Structure formats: C-alpha cells, structure tokens
Amino acid sequence: MKLKLGNLTKKFLSIRGEVVAVNNINLEIEDKEFFVLLGPSGCGKSTLLNLIAGLEKPTSGEIWFAEKLIVSMEKKIFFTPKERNVAMVFQSYALYPHLSVFENIAFPLRIMKTKENMVKEAVKKVTSTLEIFDLLSVKPAELSGGEKQRVAIARAIVRQPEIFLLDEPLSNLDAQLRLSTRAELKNLQRHLGVTTVYVTHDQVEAMALGDRIAVLKDGKVVQVGTPAELYERPANTFVAAFIGSPPMNFIEGSLFEEKGIFYIIIDNLRIKMPDSKVWNLKRLKSKSCIFGIHPEDIYIRREKTVQNFKTRIISVEPLGRDMILHTSFGEHKILILTKETEFKEGDTVNIEFNWQKTHIFEKSENGERIN
C-alpha cells in the first residue's frame, strides 16, 4: 500500500518550551517499498514513525494510506492504531512478559477475536517462516536477544499488516547477529511484499536495507533518494557527513575562475582544473566553499605533478583488504582508503583528488551542494 504524508507537523510542549519534532514533512512511500528514515538521535524520526502508527496525533497535516485519508487535523479525521492495521517492532521488542511465545504471537489475533483454529494456523505459519516453532511454550524472559527479535517480528506479521513499521529493531543485537538478521529482514520484506518504514540512526544499515532513504535533521527531510544517490550526490554537508564509512573528507578552500579555467585554492596550494566542465556549477555566490571527497576517491601518486600535493601520514588503520590512512595537509585532516598496504606512519605521500567525484558545498550553515 502506498503511504503519503502531507505537510505533517508535530510540536511538543516541554519544560524548555515548544519543540518541533516533525517539521512540515512531505513524503511519498511507494507500495511494497522498503523505506528508511535515517537521522541522528533527536531528529524526529521515531516521532514520525509514531505518527504513521497512530500512537501520536500530529499538530497539523495529513496522512494517506493509498487513497484513504487516515489523519487530517484540519478535517478532524483520526484513525486509531487499531483501525489502521499497521504492525510495529520496537527497539526493545516489547514482548508481553506474562505470556508465552505462542500467546505473544497470537495476541493481535486474540484481540481481533479470531477463531481458535485460525489462530493456531496463523501462528504455525509465521513461526515456521521465522524458524521459532520450538520456542512456542517459552516465556520471553528465557529468550536470547535474537530470538526475542524473531518473536517480535512474528507477532507483527501474523495478522498481515498493510504497513510494517520498524523502530531500530537491530540495535539491541550484537554485531554478527545484526548482519545476518539484516539480510533476513530484507528477504522477509521482499517475500511478504509489505510497505515497510524502517527507522535507524545507522547509515550502514540504512544503505544495506533501504530501497530509498530519507535523511532527517531537526524534524525536516534533508534529502530523499536511493542509497546510491545519497552516496554519489549528497544534497549538503550534513548528508555527506552522515553517509559513508569511513566518512567523507571536508576541506575548506576556495574556487575561482579565470578565462573559463577553474582554479582550486586550499591554503596556499593552487591547482588548475584540467577540464572546467567537470562540475557543471550551478551558482557560485562566494569564492570560498567546502570540498567533499570520499576517502576512496583520493589516489596516491608516485610522482609529484601539478595535479597532486604532498601530505604526511599520521596514522594507519589496516582493515585487512584495505587500509585507511590518516594524513594531514597543513590544518586539514584527510582520510584515504587505499588497497596498497606498504605505508607507515611518518611517510609523506602525493595525493590527487578524483575531481569528477569531488563534491562542492557552499560554505554556509546548511552547506548546500553547488555542483
């Protein structure tokens, strides 16, 4: 089912005054899409999820489930969670501690007063999908983290929800389990074909799972796009800094044009661009800007040319297949990801940016992309 949020705003009153948790958000989530809400803590992503679930009322705005208006503060429409048929998995799993695994999974069906034989059949089906049928008589307190998570997912999918909401479901698992569960979760979502909204602060998780990702900051959507779009064309420095591991390098500098030729100036270094059309610059308000470049888009050159410059290696992090070099150039710190592994601390290397993959941001509070 398609999900549409229109001008959605949620304000809270707190001791510190009014807090705008969700600020005029417009989103369209396609049918059967795996949609990820990504942002640092306090960006309003969980509040947004609660609004979709119906756990909270928005201050203004509308929510549509397919062609049906579910919430409109202006028209005084509000469907309760019960009427929405959404399922949700919380970070803490929120299993009912007094009920057995079977009863936990059967709980939503029992509330709907489903017939006993239908309940048994439905529970049997989901527990065999998730391979937890041997746990049915156990109480949640005796389960491991991974098992609890499976039970929580089983309970969510047992009544065939129209929308599946996940609030950081993997963050309580240890690293190894997280990786395997992540893959299973994606398979399960494809298999069920349910529109899914997934909240996380972990960009790796978001990139791995999402068909599309919305990056949130201070209650606003900063950018929506596929993982590749966010990685290759981040809209501003916030998204650029958030996506990618090791993170993108940001280097302050300036840019100027002389007779159709662009020059880059970093400190007292001046590099002439080989091709001025590389960037397709939209606008250039001020000369100073921020260059963003992913660590893997920096090359190490044996010979010094006009295109490259010298940096000193401060430390090295061998990752097995690759190596991260922490280098310094004047005041600037530059991370480089390289497959060559013969470097050591104290060495100097000549580095060259891949200008095609260099991102140029405005030097302002928002750091908007300008190329």
Next chain:
Amino acid sequence: MKEERKKIILILLISIFMLSFCLLPVIYMVIISLSKNPDFLSAEKTLRFTLKNYFDVLSVRSLHFTDYLKNSIAVSTISAALSVFIAALAAYSITRLNLPGKVILLFFVLVVSMFPQISLVGWLFKLMAELGWINTYPALILPYIGWILPLSLWILVSYFSQLPKELDKQALIDGCSRWQILFKVLFPVALPGLFSTFLLAFIFAFNEFMFALMLTADHKARTIPVGIALFQGLHGEIPWGNIMSAATIATLPVIILTIVFQKRIVQGLTRGAVKG
C-alpha cells in the same frame, strides 16, 4: 580467612539480636497464651501448659472472637481490594495519560494522607451516625479506602512508571482499547506489584484501631484489634490468657499470607531495582 569468619560471626550476632528484639514480645505473647495461670505480674509462679485459652477464645460465644475475626477479614479484604483497584486505575492514568497537573494531584493526595486519624474520627462518627451506618461494614470500609488509598497510589505509581511504556504502545498497535491494555497487559504484568500493595493495604486495615473503635458498637462489625482491647471490659478482671491467645490467632492471617506469597512480595518490592 580470619576476616571472613569475624564478619560471619558479627553478622550472626547482630541478626540474633535483631530477631530476639523483634520476636521477644511475640514469644512472650505465645507463652502467656499457653499458660494456665497467666498472671504475669507475679513472677514466682511456674509455667503450666494449657490450650484452654485457645478453646475458650474460639468456642465461648459471649467472647465473639470468631465474629471479630470474620469482620476483620471481610473489612480488610474488601477495603484492600477496592483501594488497590482504584489506585491501579489512578496510577495508570497518572503514569500513561497526558493529564495536566498530575504531579500536583499526587502531592495533594500525599497531603490528604497526612491528616491525623484523630482529627477525622469525630466528624466521621457524625457522618456515619447520620447515614445510619454505625456498626456496619461500610462505616469501616469507606474510611479505610480513603485512608489506605494514598499509600497504595504512591506505591503503584512508582511501580507502573517502571513498566516500559513500549508495552502500552505495542498493545495499542496490536489493537487493544485502553481497558484492554489495562486488563490484558498492564495488570497481569504488574501482578507482583499489585499483590504486594494489596498485602500492605490488607495489613494496614487489619491492624487499624481508632476508626474501628469509634464506628462500631458490637460484634456485628467490630474488628479484632478493638475486640481484643475490649475483652477486659466484659469480665471485670483482665483475662490475659484470652487476650494473648486471641492476639496470637489474630496474627495468623497476616503471617500465613506473608509466608505463602513471600516470593511474590519480594519480587514486587524489589522489581525495577535492577533492569531486567
């Protein structure tokens, strides 16, 4: 090793001291209730064992002890159950719903509970007399509920606020109404807490003296503490044997309740201390 042993011996000694300090009056009570000539003011007489006091207390109709016991249990159970139920609903709304001024409400309740009983009892007597309820169960149950409720509310508010709020949210998502959340999720989960609160409330009501003294007239509604205190008035001399055996029997319901449900009470009082 020596340090360890010293520690153990010290702990044992202190425990023995504490135990005897607390239990001595109880032991004294039991011994007197079992002796033939319970005039414990004269020291020279030796103890002679008998169960006659117990038989008397339980079988002599004019003492009405069994009536008192029945009244006490009925009044305490009903007041404790009602106050825990009301307190649980209130604790739910205070911890979960968006009530304006709930902190003020809680403190107001605390203030109300600070009124000394003695300042209320005269007015209560007038009220109950006008209603014609003197010497009936409601005359005791209603004031008891009012008296126990603040304590129950405070215990349950702290208990409920430790239950994860995500349980409520999950139940809402799973299609529960507010009442279903209460009865299908929160109350079962909070059962140890509800139970220990019930027990405390029960003990409070069971031991209450002043209201019971003023608002009852005879064995139709009189409770055990008052009944035992008034034993002496019935007979001229002080029947220590009867009083002590009655007191011993009166402690039994509370002791039995505590022993049987010990595990639940401890669970209820310590839960939330550690995350789990």
